[in-house]
Amino acid sequence: MAMKLKKLPQSQPNQSNQSNHRLSSRLEIRLSDSDYSQIKARAEQVNLSMSDFMRRAALKRAIPRPIAAFDLKAYQVLCKIDAQFRIAGNNLNQIAKACNSAVALGEPVVVNTGLLEKVQQLIRENQDAIKAIVANLAKSTVR
Numbered sequence: 001m002a003m004k005l006k007k008l009p010q011s012q013p014n015q016s017n018q019s020n021h022r023l024s025s026r027l028e029i030r031l032s033d034s035d036y037s038q039i040k041a042r043a044e045q046v047n048l049s050m051s052d053f054m055r056r057a058a059l060k061r062a063i064p065r066p067i068a069a070f071d072l073k074a075y076q077v078l079c080k081i082d083a084q085f086r087i088a089g090n091n092l093n094q095i096a097k098a099c100n101s102a103v104a105l106g107e108p109v110v111v112n113t114g115l116l117e118k119v120q121q122l123i124r125e126n127q128d129a130i131k132a133i134v135a136n137l138a139k140s141t142v143r
Contacts, residue, residue, distance in 0.1 A: 023051075074133045081126045088119045
């Protein structure tokens with residue numbers, strides 16, 4: 001592996017974005033195709049550029065933990081559950097507003113029981129999904 005250090009030309013610092021961590025030096029290394037592919041794959045696994053990955057590795061700085069395939073799937077499911085809970089929350093707020101308005105006007109409180117039952121069912125279903133995700137995550141982290 002041959003190494004060559006090049007100094008990039010100094011540019012005038014941008015007044016609005018002065019940073020103490022300007023990347024002004026460049027280090028070139030020669031790699032086999034296999035080494036290059038491995039480094040690229042590892043950088044992609046932790047969602048870093050190859051430059052950032054190599055800086056962290058060379059300087060023994062923390063490298064993020066790769067996201068396991070299950071973790072990504074769990075994250076996607078949790079995002080869907082979050083969206084469903086937002087909808088359920090909006091529905092509950094509408095029910096509460098209608099009830100509070102009726103009470104304030106001295107009218108009888110009429111609740112859309114069908115809508116309320118849908119919200120309750122949605123919460124029960126998502127509670128089960130969350131419990132399953134937590135159980136699977138617990139299993140996957142035990143080594």
